[in-house]
Amino acid sequence: MSESPEPLLSLTDVRKHFPITKGLIKRQVGAVKAVDGISFDVRRGETLGLVGESGCGKTTTGRLITRLIEPTDGRIMFEGRDITHMSQGDLRPLRRDMQMIFQDPYSSLNPRHTVGAIVGAPFRIQGVRTEHGTKKAVQEILELVGLNPEHYNRYPHEFSGGQRQRIGIARTLALKPKLIIADEPVSALDVSIQAQVVNLLEDLQNELDLTYVVIAHDLSVVRHISDRVAVMYLGKIVEIADRKDLYESPMHPYTTALLSAVPIPDVRRRAGRERIRLLGDVPSPINPPPACRFHTRCWKAQEVCRTVEPPLAELATGHRVACHFPENAPAGAVQDTSGTEVPA
Template identity: 85%
Template sequence: MSAEPLLSVTDLSKHFPVTKGLLKRQVGAVKAVDGVSFDVMQGETLGVVGESGCGKTTTGRLITRLLEPSGGTVVFEGQDITHMSQKRLRPLRRDMQMIFQDPYSSLNPRHTVGTIVGAPFHIQGIKTEHGVKRAVQDILALVGLNPEHYNRYPHEFSGGQRQRIGIARTLALKPRLIIADEPVSALDVSIQAQVVNLLADLQEELGLTYVVIAHDLSVVRHISDRVAVMYLGKIVEIGRRKSLYTAPLHPYTNALLSAVPIPDPRGRSERERIRLQGDVPSPLNPPPACRFHTRCWKAQDVCKTVEPVLAERADGHQVACHFPENAPAVPDGVPEPTAG
């Protein structure tokens, strides 16, 4: 891996205005993403997890500039692309692609597989040695599809095959970074494993870098190197996969992990399930200070008045919590965690 991050996101935010009346007067804003920061190194996979509506998908679309940020910066391969014009951004899109969540709606039903997967070559004006058709057929074979399916239409394929077509389109121009937005959530469990294994194999073969957005923590655990946990537009914890799953620091992460199914009946009976009280607050009017304090069993007065910063511990694990769980005591002479 390179010492410099391939992707660096700093204080990224997206506020959707809420308007009222005929004059469309703004009366508020939905804070879908509010001050998100993280780095992704070349060749690694960062998983982004959280409940529905926490801002995961919006973050992915901001990174790829499918949405315009309200604030913050996105730096890709050393270039600040936050406000880059579409003309300057177009060549960079070869290196930064997205896998969309729904394989049924993300493929144009009027176009053949060859047209869909070959579109990036035509849009970018790229010539291939043996022609676009040969290049597309090679990519179809790479993702486990029959190259002879070049002239078929999306409705002739199963859900898993359609997702492979979407992955093939993403890989057409050999990108360096792929944002995978819920890549298996619309698929049957047996097909999910096939697609997850395909993504892992492609990463090893092609040296890809992933940001995998998902609500299924089992999928994220299988494919990720590091995991970021989002709650109501903010990242509350980032850590290496093993440390986050075995010793989560944020109460919200602990609650999420307690809900992950365990195949062993003995393990299920021994584990304590944490049931969060109440609903997720509205991003239109989030709670002050720590946004999780309205549902947290450890909340105290400071949680309602002082917002916790995403602080980095000695092992690189980051958490935004005044009273983290599973946190080792700080030895004498070791500085307290610093804001990250």
């Protein structure tokens, strides 16, 4: 992983509220708080895994980063430039450096276009000319992702799901981006194909010095591919840590519950593990619970959890957690950057 004093990507208190309107005049009567004040950095060359239950705001976060949707508030920095409210015209050259792999390999490819047209589209849109022509460049990219260069004139319906996802990855790599947002890149694939695509992403990262934000709900996939992991719950980041720290010593009760559901092949280890079953449904993002949003389902919740929102506090190790009563915390108080003490 490349080290740099300045993060490639930085989000500060980013929010996305989708308005709810009513009546003929479209009067706003509320808002869906899909992303509600998240902050994190992504270093060059690393893979940040973004995990959480369906509806927690993961995909919305990915679309905010790539500016496919407009943020309501906050700041998004890419390579030191503020892109939060950058116009589409100014964003166009930046899109060479930021690309997205979409979740569904069936709906993300135009069935009327050939593979050559799909993978070659970024060259045409950005007006990029290559030394030996677009066709040669596209065939080289197809070979890079494990496809036959002779597939150039074939159509998406002629390929399997795994092959289609490779076509999507090839299109993403066409202009050699610096940052790739992978939104559930293997969830629509068979298990055997998932491993192939994950290994492909890792090989491409090492070869091309790519930076990934991998959005997923499969914690096993995230553990395999990520350097750091951020856990989302109901529009908020509740924990961020290095992969090893988070999987071996989770601190937020929500993270602990998620990890307790991950299948373990070792029968002896599985026998000694307690499965934590969360009670109730995920609250509505239209009217989320006050203070700690997890307190309605948390077995450790006390009065302070219902009245005071816990800050995303940081330990000396870099482990960050938003919880008044974190698990597995070292002796002493955990402090956030403002100096607010959180009981361990």
